[in-house]
Amino acid sequence: MRTNTSRIETVFRVEAGRVLATLIRLVGDFEYAEDAMQEAFAAALTQWSQTAIPDNPRAWLVNVARHKVIDRIRRQTSFQNKYRELEAEASLNSHPAPDEIDDAALDDDMLRLIFTCCHPALNIDAQVALTLRAVCSLPTEAVARAFLVSEETMAQRLVRAKNKIRTAGIPYETPEPGQLADRIDGVLAVIYLVFTEGYAPTTGTAALRADISSEAIRLARLLNTLMPATPAIQGLLALLLLHDARRAARTTLDGELILLEHQDRALWNAAQIEEGAALVERALGAKGIPSVYAVQAAIAALHGKAESFAATDWAQIVGLYEVLLKLQPSPVVALNHAAAVSMLDGPAKALNLVDSLAARETLNGYHLLPAVRADLLRRLDRRDEAREAYRAALALVRLEPERRFLEKRLAELG
Amino acid sequence: MQYLLLIYSNEAEYNARPQAEVAQTMAEYGTFTQGIVQNGNFKGGERLRPISSATTVRVRNGKTMTTDGPFAETREQLGGFYMIEAKNLDEATAIAAKCPGARFGSIEVRPIWVMGPNNSYAD
Numbered sequence: 001m002r003t004n005t006s007r008i009e010t011v012f013r014v015e016a017g018r019v020l021a022t023l024i025r026l027v028g029d030f031e032y033a034e035d036a037m038q039e040a041f042a043a044a045l046t047q048w049s050q051t052a053i054p055d056n057p058r059a060w061l062v063n064v065a066r067h068k069v070i071d072r073i074r075r076q077t078s079f080q081n082k083y084r085e086l087e088a089e090a091s092l093n094s095h096p097a098p099d100e101i102d103d104a105a106l107d108d109d110m111l112r113l114i115f116t117c118c119h120p121a122l123n124i125d126a127q128v129a130l131t132l133r134a135v136c137s138l139p140t141e142a143v144a145r146a147f148l149v150s151e152e153t154m155a156q157r158l159v160r161a162k163n164k165i166r167t168a169g170i171p172y173e174t175p176e177p178g179q180l181a182d183r184i185d186g187v188l189a190v191i192y193l194v195f196t197e198g199y200a201p202t203t204g205t206a207a208l209r210a211d212i213s214s215e216a217i218r219l220a221r222l223l224n225t226l227m228p229a230t231p232a233i234q235g236l237l238a239l240l241l242l243h244d245a246r247r248a249a250r251t252t253l254d255g256e257l258i259l260l261e262h263q264d265r266a267l268w269n270a271a272q273i274e275e276g277a278a279l280v281e282r283a284l285g286a287k288g289i290p291s292v293y294a295v296q297a298a299i300a301a302l303h304g305k306a307e308s309f310a311a312t313d314w315a316q317i318v319g320l321y322e323v324l325l326k327l328q329p330s331p332v333v334a335l336n337h338a339a340a341v342s343m344l345d346g347p348a349k350a351l352n353l354v355d356s357l358a359a360r361e362t363l364n365g366y367h368l369l370p371a372v373r374a375d376l377l378r379r380l381d382r383r384d385e386a387r388e389a390y391r392a393a394l395a396l397v398r399l400e401p402e403r404r405f406l407e408k409r410l411a412e413l414g
Numbered sequence: 415m416q417y418l419l420l421i422y423s424n425e426a427e428y429n430a431r432p433q434a435e436v437a438q439t440m441a442e443y444g445t446f447t448q449g450i451v452q453n454g455n456f457k458g459g460e461r462l463r464p465i466s467s468a469t470t471v472r473v474r475n476g477k478t479m480t481t482d483g484p485f486a487e488t489r490e491q492l493g494g495f496y497m498i499e500a501k502n503l504d505e506a507t508a509i510a511a512k513c514p515g516a517r518f519g520s521i522e523v524r525p526i527w528v529m530g531p532n533n534s535y536a537d
Contacts, residue, residue, distance in 0.1 A: 171502035
């Protein structure tokens with residue numbers, strides 16, 4: 001019986017993260033584990049295509065890769081890497097060959113891999129890149145595209161990160177209870193960054209890059225499965241699901257942005273909104289101070305559940321923004337709060353808030369400040385000031401679809 | 415693994431503190447040191463005299479140049495160090511976080527590069 005290549009490659013895509021996670025624990029060396037996994041994939045491609053995919057492909061791949069590392073250690077003669085290889089050998093010897101790899105152990109390894117890739121001793125770009133490469137198993141080339149850098153630059157960045165893990169002694173462990181909450185926050189920050197890069201990339205022409213955002217959702221789902229009933233994780237997963245649920249309605253076919261106000265709500269993914277809203281309730285129902293993600297998700301859930309823009313529960317949204325301002329006082333949150341106030345109490349009151357925010361000068365250079373101001377002035381029919389504010393926003397905006405939107409609004413003012 | 419904890423702080427600010435506060439910090443250092451000795455993490459450690467006592471030496475083209483002062487003028491200066499044994503970076507950073515200097519200065523955590531066979535430093 002012959003198995004076709006694409007079926008085998010599907011198995012690789014599904015299994016790569018967990019196979020790598022377990023191999024790193026067995027070998028104690030990130031790069032050796034990666035090399036060995038590639039060799040095991042090559043061996044599987046030859047062997048499985050002639051026979052069949054084994055019942056437990058994960059165990060097959062781990063065992064073959066393990067032997068590849070042992071072969072490598074035996075072949076190695078140069079002194080340069082001797083120490084590193086002796087350490088790998090010692091690590092392999094201290095972990096006997098797993099005859100039957102149980103799923104609970106694999107889950108633990110997956111968590112180890114996630115926490116190691118998101119370790120705060122690595123810089124944040126390296127954390128995001130390593131997570132996409134090792135946990136999501138994206139090819140280096142795809143990670144490079146997400147960062148808008150060349151494949152070579154990305155490959156070097158990944159090598160540097162792996163070197164730091166090894167030489168600085170970053171442990172391949174789930175953090176101790178005392179550090180766990182902070183470290184979970186760190187992982188969530190990485191996942192959120194991955195998502196926002198796909199949802200609203202800071203530069204470039206495409207407004208949405210669905211593939212990167214869906215990787216973030218996969219990661220959040222995975223983490224939620226590995227560490228169930230963790231409110232901060234539930235909050236983030238809810239937030240991502242609720243934002244992503246509106247994806248199809250956010251742009252026109254030719255890539256123009258559509259504001260929430262004008263979106264066709266029939267295009268929203270109702271099932272995903274339900275799932276997100278249920279998660280928000282669980283996250284906010286837990287004891288303790290809610291996470292900023294859960295509060296943001298609660299706002300997104302209110303939008304998601306509203307029949308129309310006018311029928312939105314603006315009073316509750318304004319209240320949630322006030323909670324958010326207490327948890328995470330930031331000018332960007334204050335700007336969003338002002339926009340919500342404009343819906344509850346009218347644009348004049350919101351304009352006061354925006355103007356006092358502008359006076360603090362912390363949002364200098366942020367295009368949404370003049371953009372929100374322009375919209376409020378437009379609604380107050382103060383057309384000259386609105387035009388001026390739109391021009392100020394246009395001078396700062398970086399994303400093409402947003403620029404076109406602002407230009408359209410400016411043109412409408414005549 | 416072994417790590418060097420390098421304690422950086424602003425010397426001028428440190429010296430300008432009231433006597434009672436300095437005494438308090440010294441007592442905290444005493445407790446901290448005792449703690450890591452008892453846990454078996456302590457390998458060594460000393461306080462350094464102020465940078466006004468520092469001398470920097472460079473040899474260029476066979477000529478020795480000696481200059482007054484530290485290697486680089488920075489906002490925070492190296493004021494002391496601990497050499498510790500820790501099982502990994504997480505343990506090392508947890509110890510660094512307990513060092514009194516972490517609250518008013520910065521602790522740089524650097525792994526020791528152990529010499530391999532043939533007097534070589536393997537990667």
